Amino acid sequence: MKTILVTGALGQIGSELVPALRERYGAGQVIASDIRMPPVEDLAAGGRFEFIDCTNPRQIQDVVRAHDVGTIYHLAALLSVTAEEKPHIAWQLNMDGLYHVLETARSAGCKVFFPSSIGAFGPGTPRDHTPQDTIQRPNTMYGVTKVAGELLCDYYHRRFGVDARGLRFPGLISYVAPAGGGTTDWAVAIFYEAILHGHYTCFLRPDTQLDMMYMPDAQRAIVGLMEADPRQLRHRNAFNITAMQLTPSRLAAEIAQHLPNFQVEYKVDPVRQAIADSWPRSMDDGAAREEWGWQPTYGLADMTLDMLDKLRTKLLAHRVASASTAAGTAGTAGTDRGAQP
Numbered sequence: 347m348k349t350i351l352v353t354g355a356l357g358q359i360g361s362e363l364v365p366a367l368r369e370r371y372g373a374g375q376v377i378a379s380d381i382r383m384p385p386v387e388d389l390a391a392g393g394r395f396e397f398i399d400c401t402n403p404r405q406i407q408d409v410v411r412a413h414d415v416g417t418i419y420h421l422a423a424l425l426s427v428t429a430e431e432k433p434h435i436a437w438q439l440n441m442d443g444l445y446h447v448l449e450t451a452r453s454a455g456c457k458v459f460f461p462s463s464i465g466a467f468g469p470g471t472p473r474d475h476t477p478q479d480t481i482q483r484p485n486t487m488y489g490v491t492k493v494a495g496e497l498l499c500d501y502y503h504r505r506f507g508v509d510a511r512g513l514r515f516p517g518l519i520s521y522v523a524p525a526g527g528g529t530t531d532w533a534v535a536i537f538y539e540a541i542l543h544g545h546y547t548c549f550l551r552p553d554t555q556l557d558m559m560y561m562p563d564a565q566r567a568i569v570g571l572m573e574a575d576p577r578q579l580r581h582r583n584a585f586n587i588t589a590m591q592l593t594p595s596r597l598a599a600e601i602a603q604h605l606p607n608f609q610v611e612y613k614v615d616p617v618r619q620a621i622a623d624s625w626p627r628s629m630d631d632g633a634a635r636e637e638w639g640w641q642p643t644y645g646l647a648d649m650t651l652d653m654l655d656k657l658r659t660k661l662l663a664h665r666v667a668s669a670s671t672a673a674g675t676a677g678t679a680g681t682d683r684g685a686q687p
């Protein structure tokens with residue numbers, strides 16, 4: 347089996363996808379890469395890592411050639427909120443980065459995974475049961491790069507035979523790495539704040555409904571699509587997938603079932619609210635179910651229970667580690683790998 351390369355591997359998805367791929371295909375088969383350096387513990391544990399800035403085609407090509415890479419999971423991107431703050435950098439990373447990955451894949455014969463998003467839709471898209479094939483006129487830089495990315499993947503498949511596959515992810519909820527600057531970050535932050543402070547100030551209106559998914563389902567979706575028999579795929583790329591529809595008030599009520607004193611207040615950020623209001627309220631993921639058997643396993647209740655349980659354990663371990671670092675090295679900064687709500 348050829349090697350697997352993951353770009354942007356230290357982000358919210360990569361932090362969990364890399365261990366999952368290592369478990370499935372063998373630790374030595376998976377190379378993580380990013381523009382940040384991984385924690386020293388990960389390097390010490392033998393996790394293969396390469397520095398790759400995806401805006402630099404040479405760095406991608408060199409690693410792909412040197413390590414006989416057969417599949418690239420291309421996760422490096424700026425997310426919706428950060429992309430609105432830095433539209434030029436978003437274009438460079440999200441578009442040029444994908445182009446360099448696809449070009450490298452074309453010349454080296456690699457398969458590619460490209461994560462698109464609910465952000466690939468816009469205000470003109472039907473917002474309920476958003477069809478697989480529909481109007482896509484997003485009004486954010488993030489959305490523009492996601493639609494163009496979907497089209498570029500289709501083009502590289504049709505024109506050059508690159509096996510480029512992809513999913514339109516909803517907002518992803520997870521506890522391992524902090525969310526990376528997206529409009530759905532509230533659905534992660536609310537858990538940290540509920541446990542740490544019993545209070546959360548939400549930047550969206552309480553009734554803002556968006557599709558969401560728990561990270562274990564997102565990982566299963568990635569692996570399921572990448573392992574699917576290509577003869578079954580009519581779309582191949584940009585599949586709608588969803589697991590649940592959440593509003594801030596619905597998730598807050600579910601958390602309050604476990605933490606009865608939990609309080610939420612709302613201070614709406616007009617920029618993030620406008621982005622959320624331009625996205626689907628619920629996607630139709632029938633094509634993914636039909637073509638490669640997509641089926642989510644987590645709904646609101648079991649996701650909330652698991653998040654609270656895992657996050658409590660993580661925050662407690664972090665607190666213990668910080669306390670012992672402080673006791674052992676008073677006056678010296680410890681390594682903070684823990685929660686960043």
Ligand SMILES: NC(=O)c1ccc[n+]([C@@H]2O[C@H](COP(=O)([O-])OP(=O)(O)OC[C@H]3O[C@@H](n4cnc5c(N)ncnc54)[C@H](O)[C@@H]3O)[C@@H](O)[C@H]2O)c1
Pocket residue numbers: 353354355356357358359360379380381382398399400401420421422423424425439461462463464514515516517518519524525526527528530
């Ligand atoms: N997390 C979500 O809710 C979500 C939803 C839909 C789609 N997606 C998509 O999934 C992908 C990964 O998302 P994520 O949440 O893990 O993002 P993230 O922001 O958490 O991680 C992105 C990673 O890319 C790295 N990076 C930044 N600039 C880079 C560069 N020039 N070269 C290489 N790496 C660079 C960052 O250091 C970071 O580790 C993105 O394409 C995103 O649009 C994410």
